[in-house]
Amino acid sequence: MIFTQQWIREWLDASADQAILTPERLVTQLTMAGLEVDAHGPVAATFSGVIVAQVVDVQPHPDADKLRVCTVDDGTQRLQVVCGAPNVCAGLKVPYATIGAELPGADEGKPFRIKKAKLRGVESFGMLCSAAELGLSEAADGLFELPAEAPVGTDIRSYLDLNDTFFELDLTPNRGDCLGINGIAREIGALNGIPVAAPEMPIVPATIEDTFPVSISATDACPRYLGRVVRNIDVAAPTPLWMQEKLRRCGLRSIDPVVDITNYVLLELGQPMHAFDLARLQQEICVRLATPDDELVLLDGKTVQPDTDTLLIADASGPLALAGIMGGEHSGVTENTRDVFLECAFFAPLAVAGRARRYGLHTDASHRYERGVDFGLQAMAMERATSLLLQICGGEAGPVTEQLGDLPATREVSLKPTHVARLLGMTMSDENIISILSGLGVELIAQSDDTMRFSVPSFRFDISIEVDLIEELARVHGYDKLPVTRPAVRMQLPEQPESVVSITRLRERLVTLGYQQVITYSFVEPGLMAAVQASPPPVPLQNPISADMSVMRTSLWPGLISTLKHNVNRQQSRVRLFETGQVFLRREGDHEQTIRQPEMLGGLVYGTREPMEWSQGRQFVDFFDIKGDLETLMGLTGHADTFSFANAEHQALHAGQCARIVLNGRHVGLIGALAPRLQRELDFSQRVFVFEIELDALLAAKVPEFSPLSRFPEVSRDLAIVIEHQVSAQALREVLRAEAGEYLVGLRIFDVFQGDALGKNEKSVALGLTWQHPSRTLGDDDINVIIERCVKGLEDKFNAKLRK
Structure with a gap:
């Protein structure tokens, strides 16, 4: 809703102190009363030296078909002005910019000064103006035609009363009563104690008997x-x-x-x-x-x-x-x-x-x-x-x-002053309560010792119970004027069990890794949702905010991708984002339309690995960067080794860089690179990597247990094997942990090699294994037996060979 200062003044008592209606005061006052002022400013651009003038005569230009030579009366003299407007004619009254006048320029803050000029050899003393040239409209087809009664020679700003201010309100849906000048005037009057004086609106008597059924x-x-x-x-x-x-x-x-x-x-x-x-x-x-x-x-x-x-x-x-x-x-x-x-x-x-x-x-x-x-x-x-x-x-x-038809019933609401004192922390007199509410149109109809009964006006759909009236009292009195009181209860610190990783800790770790948290809408654009995850089908909204927000998200990725797009369009070349929130999933074929709402954690990385500076090369993030960040979060649980990654396929992810996240055999998330097709459609110049994981999988922590340190030395062996290239590192680890015995304390892959020295579909993997016994030193004989068992297990499972 947009209104102007002058129009509001027409609805308020003229004897009121107009100083209280200054733009700055109104902005603060309305916003604090819950009617947020989104914008305010002058109703016209800044210009000077423009007056009302009358076109006396119009003649063709001798050297230009589209120009006219006009004689203009400015109230003191007649001047020659060249004009190209199609609607210029004798007798027309228009704004006339005199020599030295300043008009709004094309560049903001740089006014255009009118000078004496020659147009195709004919002198022009000033300029006849359109509404657009005065900043009164975005476009104009011709001169700004003024009424015939406009007094010649009058300053146009004074004649049009342009020294006015507009205010744009961002109203909440419950305040439909303020979508008119009458409602805004009522609010301002109540806030300032000014009587509302509406313009006269007499009843128009019928002069004919015609009706239409x-x-x-x-x-x-x-x-x-x-x-x-x-x-x-x-x-x-x-x-x-x-x-x-x-x-x-x-x-x-x-x-x-x-x-x-x-x-x-x-x-x-x-x-x-x-x-x-x-x-x-x-x-x-x-x-x-x-x-x-x-x-x-x-x-x-x-x-x-x-x-x-x-x-x-x-x-x-x-x-x-x-x-x-x-x-x-x-x-x-x-x-x-x-x-x-x-x-x-x-x-x-x-x-x-x-x-x-x-x-x-x-x-x-x-x-x-x-x-x-x-x-x-x-x-x-x-x-x-x-x-x-x-x-x-x-x-x-x-x-x-x-x-x-069936008109709404009139409403009456009771109010106890003692409840006002209890909820607002301050006592208000009966006279003050009645004065504030009557200013808002809520009239007292009955009063007893401890209760007042009010009639709710038909324009206030949002008032139906006692606390609604108390809210109105607080709003008009001023939220900033309510007393500040400390809570009278003893505060208890919440328990923080070691078996739970807090969401705050996950967020802090991601921020430490360079991510920024975003909060996006649960409503997403159907096309992007279908491109990212078509199954299960999203839940459509019966009353969407807009066509671009008409379905519920089944993944956090559409919100993250949209946020990335917004940033890339604003020249942000390195972006790391994460979000926690619910997704809304329904099972296909479920006639009861049961919707699950699991909490998820999603992340996205894009651009260079490190911020650009002279000492860093321009290296772009890859799959292992985002996988490493996710593994850092898994490490907070204390049981990172129970998570694993397995090859997967997903419509939104690159076929060769997509993995499902598995926890104790259960699929809990996905990680991968955005599919090249989708990357091109979204016009991203660099690869986009994303992950999404059930939040519960990262919240359950292993409680630390103490075990005494062994006094005996560690024993390490390196093992290089040749296997088929599709065998995953996770599969190797599972076999080796099963065969290496209970005293294995370290297992790492320190080299992977593929080349002409091996077969076409083969790779060499070098692993380092470390053992430590709690009560004795492990000898070569002990280790050799374990190594033989490990090699045998790899041979049986993967047809692996020791590399020579």
Whole structure:
């Protein structure tokens, strides 16, 4: 929601001290009250020396077909100005930049100064300006046309009152009441103790008896619908400049007077409205749910086939609009429209919620109806829109017709002042409580010794229980003004059993290794999710935030890859990321749709092995870098030897650099390089390596046990064997540990060789084995027996040969 300082002042008591409405104060005050100000700034770019002028005469340029030589009256003299705008004509009043004026330049912070110039040999004393050249719009088709009553010679900033500030609010979904100037003014008034003084909105009497019939079949979805016929309007009438400016400053462009008026009421009161071309309506308006045969072409040209739970505005010919979202092209107001039917309705939030996103839409109307529109506001909005329409476009208004469905019940909430003191840590007087809540529209209806009973206004859908009222008291009083108290309970330190590795310790170790933790959405883009992990199929969301976040993740990799893409696009060439979080898995063919939510740890590395500096070569990470980092985490458990890696295949990983992580025979994760195809599709110039492992596998630790150190020396032997190249190191270790006996204390691979000296599919592996007996020195005879047993075991298992 965007509003301006000047518009808000129109809704507050003029006798109030305007110093409290300064931009800086409003930003702080609204944000602290829960209405976060995302941005604020001037409503127009900085410029000077621009005045209102009138074009007196226009002649062709002697040497340029597209230029005109204009005579301009600036109120004191007549000057010659060369102009190329297509809409320049005699009698037009426009902004005129005088000699020495400064206009917003193309480069921010560098104004453009107007000088006397010659254009194709003709002198030009100044410049006639478009709205874009004054920084009032992003584009313009011609000169900024001012009203005929604009006083010549007046400074344009003063005439348009451009010394104004806009504020953009990022409202939480429960504060739909602040999606209008009236609601924001009510908040500011309550926060500052200023009475709200709304502009007069008189009832417009009917001057004709024409009506158009309305019926509601979906009474739960549409509890109130108002309609009014207005005949003989002039759609070609210009929208007043004051209204155009208010719309522009709030982020809306002027279209035509009818649309501008409905948009103005939307911004002013927070009530969406729509105008139908009365001549195109047939028989009656019916508010109903869609049927399977319905089809509608919307105002933006998009054709939709609404689902049967979508609320429609229809007539005898079929659908006219998606209720609360967007009107249809067939029944919209055009330049030939003479009679309109104004619609003003209350649609239940649940009847509109999610429907706009379902059809790829997001409109100002749906944004408000989803959050809740005041169901007592429609009559006022209808009168306001009718008054503006007759004032601007002329015409004759018929009586307002109203159809009612199942309106929400009025709510009453009780409040005990003692509960206020207990929850806020401070005592508030009854007078203060009543004053704050009445400023928010919550009126006292009864009071006893220890209880107050309040009536909740129809625009506050978020107030239903006592703590809601207490929250309002804290918010208006000021969260920063609440007393700070220490907890009155004795704090106990949590137990930290040695059999558990804390998540904090895992995170700290990864940070030490150069990783950065990220927290990504559990909702991911379906295409990327399918490319990374198609099975099991992800759980779709019924009401997604956006099309790019419409399924639940089955892996942490899509979030990590998206984060990497974001960083690479910003010239980050070395990235190491990790994330802990849930994934959402369902079994294929599971009719009950049972969803498991295991906690996972995922990691990603990309780019060079070390940060770039003069002493380090440009070496890129490989599979063994990320595998080594993962093994470091496994080492924290104290039983790293129970983890193993085995060859695997995965759709997102390189066929030759993919391994599953196994713990005690159970598959607990994957590690590997991103598949070249996926790497190309994502436009990564370097290899991407990822891992993902069940968090529980890294949290269970082995409790250390003391064993006395042996006083006897270690005995070491090296063993070089020739085996087939597909035999893994893990398989060798398993055989050797089984054959080498209980006194084996060290086993390492210190060399791997492949070359012409060996067979085509063979490799030589050199291993170092170390033994130590606790009570005696092992002799050569003992070791030779063990070596023979080890060699025999390797021969039997892998057809291995000792290398000579």
